[in-house]
Amino acid sequence: MESQFVSQLPQPARHGLPSPQKHLSELSSSASNSRSAMPPPGFASHKRQGSNLPEPAAKRKTLVERAGEPPRIPPAAPRSNAALSSAVMSTVHGRSNPSSFSQSYRSNSNQSRNTSNSTTSSSFSMSVGSGIRPSGLRPVSSLARPKSSLAKERGTRMANPRPTTSMDTRAENQEGPNNNKRMIDFSDPQLNFTPRAPMNPSRTAVYMPKRDARNISPMRCTGSSNHPQVLRRENSRAFSLTAQMAELSLFPETPKSKARSGSPSKVPRPSPRVPKALGKSVFSPPPFPKSTPSPRKNKTGQKLTKYSDLEAWDPEEQYSNMERMYEDVCKHYKQAMEDNVEAKEANHAYKSTLAGLEQERKELTENVISLRCELETTKFRLETAERAKTEAQRDNEEEIEDVKREHRIECENIRQAHRQDMERLKSDHRDELRELKKRLEDELEDERTQRLQAISQVSTQGALEKQRHQMDLEAKEQEIRNIGSEIERLKADLAREKTLNDDLRQNLSSAGANATTMENARQALQAKIDYLESDSKSQSEAYAMMEKRMNAALEKATECEEKLRKEEMLRRKLHNQVQELKGNIRVFCRVRPSNGDEAEGTAKFNFPESDDDPKDIEVKGPEETNSLGKVTTKTHQFSFDRVFAPSSNNAEIFEEISQLIQSALDGYNVCIFAYGQTGSGKTFTMSSEDGMIPQALRQIYSTSKELEGRGWSYTMEGSFVEVYNEELRDLLGKDGEHNTKRHEIRHDMATCETTITDVTTLALDSQEQVEGILAQAMSRRSVAATKANERSSRSHSVFILKLTGHNSITGKRCKGTLNLVDLAGSERLTHSQVEGARLKETQNINKSLSCLGDVIGALGQQQQSQQQREQQTGSGGGHIPYRNSKLTYLLQFSLGGNSKTLMFVMVAPEKKCLSETITSLKFADKVSRTRIGVARKTGGR
Numbered sequence: 001m002e003s004q005f006v007s008q009l010p011q012p013a014r015h016g017l018p019s020p021q022k023h024l025s026e027l028s029s030s031a032s033n034s035r036s037a038m039p040p041p042g043f044a045s046h047k048r049q050g051s052n053l054p055e056p057a058a059k060r061k062t063l064v065e066r067a068g069e070p071p072r073i074p075p076a077a078p079r080s081n082a083a084l085s086s087a088v089m090s091t092v093h094g095r096s097n098p099s100s101f102s103q104s105y106r107s108n109s110n111q112s113r114n115t116s117n118s119t120t121s122s123s124f125s126m127s128v129g130s131g132i133r134p135s136g137l138r139p140v141s142s143l144a145r146p147k148s149s150l151a152k153e154r155g156t157r158m159a160n161p162r163p164t165t166s167m168d169t170r171a172e173n174q175e176g177p178n179n180n181k182r183m184i185d186f187s188d189p190q191l192n193f194t195p196r197a198p199m200n201p202s203r204t205a206v207y208m209p210k211r212d213a214r215n216i217s218p219m220r221c222t223g224s225s226n227h228p229q230v231l232r233r234e235n236s237r238a239f240s241l242t243a244q245m246a247e248l249s250l251f252p253e254t255p256k257s258k259a260r261s262g263s264p265s266k267v268p269r270p271s272p273r274v275p276k277a278l279g280k281s282v283f284s285p286p287p288f289p290k291s292t293p294s295p296r297k298n299k300t301g302q303k304l305t306k307y308s309d310l311e312a313w314d315p316e317e318q319y320s321n322m323e324r325m326y327e328d329v330c331k332h333y334k335q336a337m338e339d340n341v342e343a344k345e346a347n348h349a350y351k352s353t354l355a356g357l358e359q360e361r362k363e364l365t366e367n368v369i370s371l372r373c374e375l376e377t378t379k380f381r382l383e384t385a386e387r388a389k390t391e392a393q394r395d396n397e398e399e400i401e402d403v404k405r406e407h408r409i410e411c412e413n414i415r416q417a418h419r420q421d422m423e424r425l426k427s428d429h430r431d432e433l434r435e436l437k438k439r440l441e442d443e444l445e446d447e448r449t450q451r452l453q454a455i456s457q458v459s460t461q462g463a464l465e466k467q468r469h470q471m472d473l474e475a476k477e478q479e480i481r482n483i484g485s486e487i488e489r490l491k492a493d494l495a496r497e498k499t500l501n502d503d504l505r506q507n508l509s510s511a512g513a514n515a516t517t518m519e520n521a522r523q524a525l526q527a528k529i530d531y532l533e534s535d536s537k538s539q540s541e542a543y544a545m546m547e548k549r550m551n552a553a554l555e556k557a558t559e560c561e562e563k564l565r566k567e568e569m570l571r572r573k574l575h576n577q578v579q580e581l582k583g584n585i586r587v588f589c590r591v592r593p594s595n596g597d598e599a600e601g602t603a604k605f606n607f608p609e610s611d612d613d614p615k616d617i618e619v620k621g622p623e624e625t626n627s628l629g630k631v632t633t634k635t636h637q638f639s640f641d642r643v644f645a646p647s648s649n650n651a652e653i654f655e656e657i658s659q660l661i662q663s664a665l666d667g668y669n670v671c672i673f674a675y676g677q678t679g680s681g682k683t684f685t686m687s688s689e690d691g692m693i694p695q696a697l698r699q700i701y702s703t704s705k706e707l708e709g710r711g712w713s714y715t716m717e718g719s720f721v722e723v724y725n726e727e728l729r730d731l732l733g734k735d736g737e738h739n740t741k742r743h744e745i746r747h748d749m750a751t752c753e754t755t756i757t758d759v760t761t762l763a764l765d766s767q768e769q770v771e772g773i774l775a776q777a778m779s780r781r782s783v784a785a786t787k788a789n790e791r792s793s794r795s796h797s798v799f800i801l802k803l804t805g806h807n808s809i810t811g812k813r814c815k816g817t818l819n820l821v822d823l824a825g826s827e828r829l830t831h832s833q834v835e836g837a838r839l840k841e842t843q844n845i846n847k848s849l850s851c852l853g854d855v856i857g858a859l860g861q862q863q864q865s866q867q868q869r870e871q872q873t874g875s876g877g878g879h880i881p882y883r884n885s886k887l888t889y890l891l892q893f894s895l896g897g898n899s900k901t902l903m904f905v906m907v908a909p910e911k912k913c914l915s916e917t918i919t920s921l922k923f924a925d926k927v928s929r930t931r932i933g934v935a936r937k938t939g940g941r
């Protein structure tokens with residue numbers, strides 16, 4: 001029983017001594033581990049003897065110093081060993097309080113072995129348990145938790161052995177934040193810690209840090225307590241244990257004070273299972289003195305005093321307790337002694353290990369010295385090599401510098417040579433250029449001389465040639481002139497011959513007709529003779545009747561012809577009377593359509609309703625502001641012989657003037673002219689494809705054809721001139737001549753005929769010929785782009801058609817002239833803003849138009865005064881300023897009593913032309929009111 005007890009005590013020397021190798025490895029590992037810097041328990045216990053306070057962390061030791069340290073020191077040694085030492089010392093020095101010693105020692109031994117002695121009471125077990133628990137493990141329950149009625153039960157329950165189950169996990173989880181701790185069963189064969197003492201079933205399981213099995217090493221546990229917090233906790237625990245031990249006394253405690261003393265585990269209680277024979281083999285404590293029972297002993301209900309309610313102590317019971325405690329202490333002391341012996345053995349072993357290590361250290365030191373020597377040698381070599389390298393580098397740099405310098409000199413030399421070469425080449429090149437230039441100049445001079453000689457030769461030859469040609473030309477011109485006069489003479493002869501021929505032809509035709517008639521008569525007579533000879537009386541009667549009827553028919557035909565002639569004469573007479581009634585000067589107004597430029601705006605024109613013969617036009621004038629600031633618009637009303645709205649076309653207009661064309665065929669002078677501002681549509685009306693000129697010619701051709709049946713034959717001669725800057729130009733003249741040749745206007749006052757000198761007069765034999773002539777004339781007209789018209793006519797064009805008719809039946813003749821005039825556009829100088837040639841043109845245009853107005857006005861006045869004078873004296877006369885302009889002079893016989901005149905006043909609808917439009921309309925109105933005398937036939941016989 002005693003041996004069993006002894007074996008349960010901690011025996012570190014026997015089972016905890018590691019092999020030297022392992023020991024060294026642990027030492028070296030501890031050298032690198034700060035936790036192992038904690039002093040071994042042996043040192044600590046010696047150092048802290050007599051002190052319960054924890055020592056500060058020891059200085060880090062060398063390998064040699066550590067070699068002698070015991071490898072496995074129980075955990076929490078500083079605290080437990082201090083307490084143990086103090087307890088032992090107090091016991092040795094005869095101090096009382098064995099229970100505190102027992103408690104301290106038990107805690108120490110249990111920590112070193114990681115086992116617990118479950119043979120003690122539950123409170124004692126808990127006390128021991130708190131010692132083996134790693135720091136931080138259930139600190140509150142072990143230290144601060146007050147004792148309760150449940151504490152004992154809980155402690156017992158914790159000590160109960162149980163297999164490792166899922167509950168372990170739960171228990172582990174219940175450990176709070178330190179989950180890295182786990183319950184380890186010491187019976188687990190995997191663990192290399194095997195307690196020598198039989199395990200108490202109630203303590204087979206203890207809480208261990210969650211590491212490998214080595215974590216149960218006291219060194220590591222010690223290390224873990226090195227943490228400042230842990231140290232504090234350990235210190236406080238040691239302090240509380242010391243304090244508790246100091247509290248222990250032989251005097252009984254009241255239950256109340258017990259309850260206040262803290263954890264029940266800290267109150268020492270004798271284990272009922274401690275063997276009585278403890279320490280017999282080694283140590284036999286003297287018997288505890290027997291106490292004699294007190295005579296005053298009152299087992300039950302004995303009070304402290306007579307007047308007190310407190311129960312008195314039972315000394316006997318206390319004594320027995322003390323006795324038990326004493327035995328317990330003796331038992332532990334014996335155990336400690338055994339441990340001491342073991343520790344000495346271990347010390348010895350450590351010393352031998354230390355010697356080995358010392359030897360090893362010496363060897364290592366020698367090695368270190370030799371290595372240092374080697375290091376020094378290497379350093380020296382390195383420095384030498386460095387120096388050599390630096391020197392080599394310096395040499396290299398010097399060499400590079402030398403090479404660079406040489407290179408620079410070489411470059412400089414090459415550059416110099418190159419520059420000299422360049423200079424030389426340049427001078428050579430300059431010389432070459434100079435020579436080349438000189439040579440070329442010489443060559444050029446020679447060439448020029450040769451060329452000049454050749455030119456002078458050629459020019460001499462050319463002059464001679466020219467002279468010869470000139471002479472030839474003059475001779476040819478003379479020849480042509482002779483031929484021309486010959487032609488003229490021949491033409492006159494031809495015309496005379498032609499007339500003679502015509503007369504002869506007529507005589508021949510009449511003779512032919514007479515011959516036919518005679519033949520018919522002869523045949524009739526022959527038939528009559530035959531009939532008479534056939535002797536038929538009835539036939540003779542029938543023949544007479546037939547002859548009678550034939551004669552009647554012939555007479556009737558003659559009557560009809562006469563009647564037709566009379567009617568034709570009447571028609572002409574009536575036609576002319578109608579024309580006269582219409583007025584010898586008539587005015588038509590035409591408004592052209594807008595050219596589509598909406599931005600310019602259109603003036604307001606009104607055409608009062610009239611079914612087929614519109615004659616009135618209203619124009620809204622420009623806005624005017626009167627003196628009161630009121631804006632007014634004046635409406636101008638005009639009446640003409642006919643008004644054509646913008647929608648009317650050239651065909652409609654020609655219908656109206658076709659009667660005038662007939663008058664020209666009848667032998668009247670007819671003048672149709674178009675007046676208006678530039679761009680108002682004059683040329684469009686007169687000379688466009690379906691304009692008045694082409695249509696008039698078409699009608700003349702067709703009518704003359706019709707009249708052929710009535711014995712009329714017509715000859716048509718046309719000329720086309722323009723009045724440009726008061727000069728006449730022949731538009732049908734030869735190329736190059738039409739605008740250079742000068743022409744004169746000649747009037748034959750006897751025949752009232754006008755001729756232009758050197759003007760081209762063409763016999764118009766066919767319609768196609770006329771159209772070709774018109775196209776040529778139009779292309780030669782003087783036109784220019786103005787502000788108002790891109791192709792503005794800068795001249796007055798006059799197409800003169802002379803119509804000569806002869807009636808072969810009646811022998812009548814007639815000669816009419818048709819003048820179709822396209823006047824140049826009237827425009828204000830301020831509006832046109834032209835200058836130079838254009839200005840001169842405009843001035844001449846305006847002057848001639850003004851003269852035209854003057855002539856018409858004078859004609860009107862003359863008519864009035866003539867009528868008055870005729871009424872008074874029977875004679876007329878007056879001055880008409882025809883000569884004031886070329887235009888009026890040219891149209892002298894077409895603007896007067898001998899002619900029929902029609903004026904078109906052309907109107908542009910644009911707003912910007914409004915003032916010019918009104919001016920034109922006023923002029924036309926004035927002309928329209930003019931009454932020119934009665935037209936007379938010219939050349940009629």
Ligand SMILES: Nc1ncnc2c1ncn2[C@@H]1O[C@H](COP(=O)(O)OP(=O)(O)OP(=O)(O)O)[C@@H](O)[C@H]1O
Binds near residue numbers: 593678680684685791
């Ligand atoms: N009745 C019309 N219908 C359609 N276009 C017209 C008409 N009248 C004139 N024009 C057009 O208006 C433009 C000017 O006309 P035109 O050259 O005949 O004017 P103008 O009076 O002869 O001008 P100018 O006096 O400068 O010669 C032309 O392009 C012409 O085609």
